[in-house]
Amino acid sequence: MKEIKPPKKSLMFYYTIVLLIMLLFNTFVVPAIMNASISEVDYGTFLSMVDKGSVKTVEIQETKILYTAPDAQGKDAVYMTGRMDDTGLVDRLYARGVSFSKVIPQEASPIMSFLLTWILPIGLFLYLGQKLSGKLNQGGMGNAMSFGKSNAKVYVEAQTGKTFADVAGQDEAKDALREIVDFLHDPKKYSDIGANIPKGALLVGPPGTGKTLLAKAVAGESKVPFFSISGSEFVEMFVGMGAARVRDLFKQAQEKAPCIVFIDEIDTIGKRRDSGGIGGNDEREQTLNQLLSEMDGFSADKGVVILAATNRPETLDKALLRPGRFDRRIPVELPDLAGREAILKVHAKKIKLDSGVDFNVIARATSGASGADLANIINEGALRAVKLGRKTVIQEDLEESVEVVIAGYQRKNAVISMKDKLTISYHEIGHALVAAMQKDSAPVHKITIIPRTSGALGYTMQIDDVEKVLLTKEQALDKITTYMGGRAAEELIFGTVTSGASNDIEMATKIARAMVTRYGMSETFDMMALETMVNPYLGGDTQLMVSADTAAKVDQEILAIIKSCHIRAKEILEENKQKLHDLTKFLLEKETITGEEFMEMLAA
Missing domain, CATH: 1.20.58.760 (Peptidase M41)
Structure with missing residues (x-):
C-alpha cells in the first residue's frame, strides 16, 4: 500500500525561516567577523601614534575612536580605542595633518522604535505560537499533546499493494473476507435483496499468523482507502483524548467512504469493563464507550467496514462482540502442513533457490510454526547461504535455519569435556x-x-x-x-x-x-x-x-x-x-x- 503523505509546507514558512536566519546572522555573525579584524589599544598608545605621525585617518564615534595606521608589516590596519574627555584632541590631530571626522548618531523615529521594540516581536511570537499550535493539533509534537486527532495511517490503492495472492495458508479466512471485498465492489446487489453486510469483522489468532496482512489484502482487493491504527494509540495520558481520537477516526473514515478501518490489538481498548466501577481505567472505558457509540452510529451501507485483530479475544467486552458491531469472528489459526508449505513458497519467491530444495520436508519439520516464523526461517537460510559464499539457497541452509529457530545457533567454540x-x-x-x-x-x-x-x-x-x-x-x-x-x-x-x-x-x-x-x-x-x-x-x-x-x-x-x-x-x-x-x-x-x-x- 502507498501511504498518503501530508501536504507540503507553504512558501511563507520557508520565507520566515530564511528571515530569522538572516537576522541572526546580521546580529551575531557579521559584527563578530568585523570585530575580529580590528585591534584594540589603549588611549595612550593612540596619542603616541598620533604624535609620531603614523595615524592617517580618525573616526570619532560616541563611545569609541577608530583609526588607521601601518602595522608591523607596513600594511594599513584598523585600530580601536575608547573615547576620552580630551578637549585638545582635535588640535593635536589638526597639527599632525590627520584626516578626522565625527559620527553624529541620528535619533530614531518614535514610531519606528515602537514598531521594532514592541509590534515586531509580539507579531513574530504570535505567528510562531499559531504554527506550533497547528503542529500540536496534528500530532506532530507527540501523542501526549495530540488534541483529538487520530494517528491513523491512511493507505490507498497502489500497484504494489497487498492482495490475497500474498496471503498463503489461510484459505478459510480469505473465503470469509471475500464477501466483504465483493460488497465494497458492488454494494447494490446486496441492498437490492435487503441483505446487510457485516459492520465489522474480528480477526482472531496467535501472533504472527497474518492478521494485519489479511486486512491489508482486503483493502488491496477492494481498491479502497485503508485506515490503520493500533489500539494503544487511542489511550492517552489525558482523560478524553482517546474518545476524541475515536470520533476523529470515524469522521475521516465516513468522509472517504467506501473504505476499511483496521484497528490492530483492539484488546488494548476493548477489554471487559469493571463491573463494580471501582479501580477501572476511566480513560480506557471512555474510549471503549465512544467506539461502541460510533459503531452504532453509522450504517454498513455507507461503505465503511471495520476490521480488528487480537490474540486475546477472551478479554474483550461482550458489548463489542454483539451482532451489529463485530458481526463476524474470523479465526486466523496456525497453518497446517499444506499451509506451511504454501507460506514457505510465498516467502521464497524473492530468494534464489537451488533446484533440489524440498519445501515439504521443511514444512513437516515446522509443525506449530506461524507465518512469521516461516518467513524468518527462509531469511535465515538466505543469510546462511551468503555467509558460506553460495549464490543460491540449498536444502541444508533451510534445514539448519529450522534448527536455529528451534534451538538457537551452534556454539562451535564451547568447551565440553x-x-x-x-x-x-x-x-x-x-x-x-x-x-x-x-x-x-x-x-x-x-x-x-x-x-x-x-x-x-x-x-x-x-x-x-x-x-x-x-x-x-x-x-x-x-x-x-x-x-x-x-x-x-x-x-x-x-x-x-x-x-x-x-x-x-x-x-x-x-x-x-x-x-x-x-x-x-x-x-x-x-x-x-x-x-x-x-x-x-x-x-x-x-x-x-x-x-x-x-x-x-x-x-x-x-x-x-x-x-x-x-x-x-x-x-x-x-x-x-x-x-x-x-x-x-x-x-x-x-x-x-x-x-x-x-x-x-x-x-x-
Missing part, C-alpha cells in the same frame, strides 16, 4: 532408541550433540510423515516415554542422573497433566473437566477448576503416568543395550547423524 560429551551422547541416543522401538512415535530425523545458544547441549529431532490433528492416548504415552529415554540411558549406563533431562521432565509433565485434566485420558477422573485454557493464543496458560483434595489426586495420577513411562523406557534400553553402546560410539565420533544413518545402524 569428553566425559560430559559421552553422557550427552548416551542421553540423545536413549531418546532416539526409545522412539524407534515404539510404533506410535514419530520417525527420528536427526541427532546431534553440538551445543546450541538456547542452552541445549544436544537434541533429537523427530518429524512425522503426515500432519496429525488428533493425539491418541497411545501416542501421548509414547511421547512421554521418549522424553524419559535420555534419563533412563544415564541411569542404565552410569548409574546416576544429571541435570540434562530438565527440559524432558517439563515437557513430559505437561503432556501427562493435559491427559488427566483436559483430554479425559484418566480412568480415575474419566471425562471430568478439571482444567480450562485461560489464554489459548498466548502461551496456552491453564487454570485448575477443582478443590484442593481433587488437585492432590490429580498430581498422584500424573505421577503414576510418568513413573510407568519411565519404567517402560528403562525396559526398552535394557533390551537393546548393545545397540545403545554402538550408536553412542558412532554419534560421539560424528557429533551429528541423520535419521537414515541411525536407522541403518539400528537395523544392522
